[in-house]
Amino acid sequence: MLSCRHPKDAVVSQVLSHLGIFSMLGERGRVRVSAEDVIYWKVHGGTEADGERANDALIPYEDLFSDPDKARIYRGITEAMTNCRQHAYEGRSDEGWWMYTQLKDNVLSVAFADLGIGIPVSLSSREDSFKRNVSRYLFFAGLPWSDGNCIRAALELGRSRTGRPNRGKGLPDIRAVVDRLDGGLIIHSNDGLFHLNSATKKAECRTFSNNASFQGTIIVWAIPVPRRESE
Numbered sequence: 001m002l003s004c005r006h007p008k009d010a011v012v013s014q015v016l017s018h019l020g021i022f023s024m025l026g027e028r029g030r031v032r033v034s035a036e037d038v039i040y041w042k043v044h045g046g047t048e049a050d051g052e053r054a055n056d057a058l059i060p061y062e063d064l065f066s067d068p069d070k071a072r073i074y075r076g077i078t079e080a081m082t083n084c085r086q087h088a089y090e091g092r093s094d095e096g097w098w099m100y101t102q103l104k105d106n107v108l109s110v111a112f113a114d115l116g117i118g119i120p121v122s123l124s125s126r127e128d129s130f131k132r133n134v135s136r137y138l139f140f141a142g143l144p145w146s147d148g149n150c151i152r153a154a155l156e157l158g159r160s161r162t163g164r165p166n167r168g169k170g171l172p173d174i175r176a177v178v179d180r181l182d183g184g185l186i187i188h189s190n191d192g193l194f195h196l197n198s199a200t201k202k203a204e205c206r207t208f209s210n211n212a213s214f215q216g217t218i219i220v221w222a223i224p225v226p227r228r229e230s231e
Helices: 010-018 051-061 067-088 119-124 131-142 147-159 168-180
Strands: 042-046 097-104 105-116 184-189 192-199 202-209 217-224
Touching: 042 051, 051 067, 067 097, 067 105, 067 168, 067 202, 067 217, 119 131, 119 147, 119 184, 131 147, 131 184, 147 184, 147 202, 168 184, 168 217
Parallel strands: none
Antiparallel strands: 042 097, 097 105, 105 217, 184 192, 184 217, 192 202
């Protein structure tokens, strides 16, 4: 049997309640979820690349964007699911993905996470043309092979390891929406971090020490809602 105690931090308690952790553990104490950085988030999760799950997650926001932008956001999310399903958990059976969405201050934020091997490790373990293209990209850009720069290269090249023409477009699709609407994109994978601010046209790559590393990938898209002509 499992039991739990509420943490001293009230916001942490609200997060655990909002995610359903307390109810899973049979904790009956009610927590009022009211914190600004908790209450707006909607939680989704799964193990398969499920287009219906992606569509369900986007239904509350479907009237906010044009059809082309909605299609790009949908493709970006389903591609993240597919990459997680096919590549993130190589040689492991504990696969899964989690997605969080929120609409706040006229910005749609989508955070997608897995606990797999990470983009840099996946690139390093490959022996194919895509890895050679990454190495060539970094060489001509004068950049060392590091986790942050690998993420930048994977995003810029925008191709799938499968080589299929209908694959590998997820991140470029999302970046196209982010660029068009002056949004933001953050990718944190293993020791690397890539941060793009389309409003200022600035991109930043960082590689942390091992103390900041984690197994997996987090992708966060911040997409401003376009103003309507009537507004």
